[in-house]
Amino acid sequence: EAGVVQSPRYKIIEKKQPVAFWCNPISGHNTLYWYLQNLGQGPELLIRYENEEAVDDSQLPKDRFSAERLKGVDSTLKIQPAELGDSAVYLCASSLGQGGHNEQFFGPGTRLTVL
Amino acid sequence: KNQVEQSPQSLIILEGKNCTLQCNYTVSPFSNLRWYKQDTGRGPVSLTIMTFSENTKSNGRYTATLDADTKQSSLHITASQLSDSASYICVVSTSGGSYIPTFGRGTSLIVHP
Numbered sequence: 001e002a003g004v005v006q007s008p009r010y011k012i013i014e015k016k017q018p019v020a021f022w023c024n025p026i027s028g029h030n031t032l033y034w035y036l037q038n039l040g041q042g043p044e045l046l047i048r049y050e051n052e053e054a055v056d057d058s059q060l061p062k063d064r065f066s067a068e069r070l071k072g073v074d075s076t077l078k079i080q081p082a083e084l085g086d087s088a089v090y091l092c093a094s095s096l097g098q099g100g101h102n103e104q105f106f107g108p109g110t111r112l113t114v115l
Numbered sequence: 116k117n118q119v120e121q122s123p124q125s126l127i128i129l130e131g132k133n134c135t136l137q138c139n140y141t142v143s144p145f146s147n148l149r150w151y152k153q154d155t156g157r158g159p160v161s162l163t164i165m166t167f168s169e170n171t172k173s174n175g176r177y178t179a180t181l182d183a184d185t186k187q188s189s190l191h192i193t194a195s196q197l198s199d200s201a202s203y204i205c206v207v208s209t210s211g212g213s214y215i216p217t218f219g220r221g222t223s224l225i226v227h228p
Contacts, residue, residue, distance in 0.1 A: 042218030108157025
């Protein structure tokens with residue numbers, strides 16, 4: 001069974017440019033998460049989806065970040081415009097349900113470097 | 116505020132030795148605690164999950180303990196291997212309608228030959 005797929009794996013852009021990340025969750029997983037992970041830190045939740053509905057986006061900087069999960073499967077996370085401080089790894093994860101007992105399966109992440 | 120603190124921040128051991136990683140949390144109400152292993156350049160992978168009533172759970176050479184009274188957990192690695200070199204992250208989840216996991220910063224483990 002394929003795991004969570006993310007692309008691109010690496011992205012280097014100049015500040016003020018837009019960037020988008022794509023995530024394909026494990027088939028059948030209704031819950032999808034986007035996390036930000038800085039070097040030496042644990043992942044920080046940006047947004048959580050239940051099917052196509054964003055149920056927790058309190059940590060998403062809405063002035064520059066946006067996300068969507070059309071049709072409740074794939075998801076994209078966009079930053080526009082990117083700032084130097086956005087350099088980090090962006091992880092996508094999925095799970096069967098939203099309960100804490102449901103294991104989250106993580107993708108390999110997209111490493112973003114903003115110059 | 117829900118918090119998860121891990122120690123040590125980093126650890127270097129020789130292959131074959133044992134080690135113990137610590138996790139203290141203030142998350143409430145408590146639902147479960149997971150230990151994840153994150154290899155460099157990869158996403159975290161779950162090692163164990165522990166609920167309130169469990170105090171020990173093993174997964175091969177990994178043994179997790181939980182003391183819900185003191186809100187402490189440990190991950191013990193036996194007979195370490197080079198492939199154990201990774202970051203180990205403690206994650207505590209709340210119960211109730213709003214599921215928000217709280218991640219620790221992780222312990223970076225390096226196993227030397």
